Amino acid sequence: MANQVVEDCSEPKTVISGRPAETTSPSRRSRGAEERRERVLTTKVGLHIPAGLAFEEWENAGRQLSGLLNSSSWWLGDWLVYGKAHYADRYERGIRAAGLQYQTLRNYAWVSRRFDLDRRRSALSFQHHAELASLPLDAQETWLDRAERMQWSTKQLRNAIRSERETAAPQPDAAATTRRLAVPDNRLQRWHKAAVQAGTELEDWVMATPAAAASRLLEDPGRRLSLE
Template structure:
């Protein structure tokens, strides 16, 4: 039987695990009424909360549970990153044994890799970091600072990001729309003919054709990744 004990180490909470010596079985508590005042008992299938718990204790328990849920995303992400880095041929078996979903873990691991331990902000949630994980490091730091200083929720951070993207300098947008491709004349004539047969203008035909090709390529890539994952699981 495993027990969890927390202790303070240089201001950080560290979870350590040790095996409890064999002991005589204890009688099972029949209800939450037998719990001490203000004490919440966590079990695999729920919480046992004493009937006389004060609002302040109940609120504090909620904050602690929220912190555990948020921290668990980092924990699981770091766990998978370590497994991939150190047990390349066995980490999939560890995931199955733990009863975890690989897709969810992969998302956690991606965010964990994007933010090394020293860059993670304790005042912000895992989801705050996930919102900006795709940005360059310099921009990540900028948005983390803003979210921390202004005490933004995840929704507020997402809204600020959306507004910032909408307010990008017009010159950048114009530059994007005036890019040119060097094409042989025969290729352009061929495209014009295909667009006419499709009943579309050249620009619309090019956009739809490229979108279709991109979607097909991404679908094929996703299928290939699934095949590789299944092969590694069955190996």
């Protein structure tokens, strides 16, 4: 059996992989029909999978389908980029005629623009590249190299990027960390009146008053201060 087992059986027939059927002698046509029954055939609405398909053939079909899906993202992205560049006044009509969703195509096109053809890694999926599309070019290359060398899945790549960002993020200075206090309006109004009476700004008054109260309390531990 041929290694490539996925074939399109729509009319007119297009062979996605493997060899197209040949017009030959009846015996060879019969042999070709037998091989066809042993293949996974694609249609517009699903797959025809033969009974008793060997695991190795089923696995191989999955690899082929995955490759087609990955490649189609690049194809559609490049298709839209070309359309916008050459048919600026008409490309949206072409999208509608093709029955495609513009939002999906726009995402594909954005990733395609971020990676020239000679920078795309065939060993990595379109989604790997999409994870890196927003990064500077040199960072893209660094992560592409790592993902390819480590054979990371898309999720593993995403987690590695997140982990490095968290490690590189500066830790907050405890001395510089401020805490917000919720102050009731009636108390804030009283503080404001006190600040006016003291002839100072509210912020200065708020900073100075607790400090003075703390000093008095520490000097006379037995003294009780009103918080009102």
